[in-house]
Amino acid sequence: MGVQLYVFDLDGVLYRMDEPIHAAVQAVGRLQGRGCRVFYLPNNASKSRADYVRKLGAIGVRAAEEEVMTSGYALGQWFLERNEAGRTVYVIGESGLLDELGAAGMRIVDYSEKETADYVAVGWDRQFSYEKLANAHISISRGSKFIATNRDATFPDAGGRTLPGSGSLVAALVTSTGVQPIAIGKPEPYTLDLILRRTGVSPDQCMVIGDRIDTDIAIGKRVGARTALVLTGIHTRWDLERYPDLTPDLVLESLAELQRLESDPPSRS
Numbered sequence: 001m002g003v004q005l006y007v008f009d010l011d012g013v014l015y016r017m018d019e020p021i022h023a024a025v026q027a028v029g030r031l032q033g034r035g036c037r038v039f040y041l042p043n044n045a046s047k048s049r050a051d052y053v054r055k056l057g058a059i060g061v062r063a064a065e066e067e068v069m070t071s072g073y074a075l076g077q078w079f080l081e082r083n084e085a086g087r088t089v090y091v092i093g094e095s096g097l098l099d100e101l102g103a104a105g106m107r108i109v110d111y112s113e114k115e116t117a118d119y120v121a122v123g124w125d126r127q128f129s130y131e132k133l134a135n136a137h138i139s140i141s142r143g144s145k146f147i148a149t150n151r152d153a154t155f156p157d158a159g160g161r162t163l164p165g166s167g168s169l170v171a172a173l174v175t176s177t178g179v180q181p182i183a184i185g186k187p188e189p190y191t192l193d194l195i196l197r198r199t200g201v202s203p204d205q206c207m208v209i210g211d212r213i214d215t216d217i218a219i220g221k222r223v224g225a226r227t228a229l230v231l232t233g234i235h236t237r238w239d240l241e242r243y244p245d246l247t248p249d250l251v252l253e254s255l256a257e258l259q260r261l262e263s264d265p266p267s268r269s
């Protein structure tokens, strides 16, 4: 059985910042035209699924909200699956995360001396401050459960430079509290597992396509999916040596190569 479901990372795969990668946009359109299922799996929790549908639409990629799996949305689903809706959560994060947790029925609370939140959730937050760090630190010290949307150290910015990612904010809290969070996004398996459960596709009929070995290829390997590294983003061919246990099934210079592979699919090694 061939690949039924393609799961694309976004930044470095379909676009770089706001610049579309045209060969990739065309490849997605061809797959959809052939009736393949396509999902989008960014790690960033600062945007909602609706934000991503708009962003993808603007570069010519057709996407429905239910085909976008962000770590913020996934965190909301994680709470729902555990019957935690209605519990309180102190959030370090941006509007995309607040929207998704609110939609999942979580009660988003400010820090209070009187009442300790059930959870502290941490995602990317460009208004991060010592005050927020202290609030989260005290809450966790008093027993709030510590959840991270993802632990990405950096975030790609324009001109090839990087900025501190959610993982750097999470690390500050790990250092102060000594507590390790439950992490939701890539490379943890939860988000991809949720996509597979919702589509009913088996892992060996799913291909994950991404530009980072330590997140995109890693999550694919962890659930037993096929994996393709595309060299249009963060990692290069030389980075493969640094991750000997995470060799992808395919390494593509560009997603233009996907067309050739669709007509002549490689057998699984």
Ligand SMILES: [Mg+2]
Pocket: 009, 010, 011, 012, 013, 210, 211, 212, 233
């Ligand atoms: Mg990426």
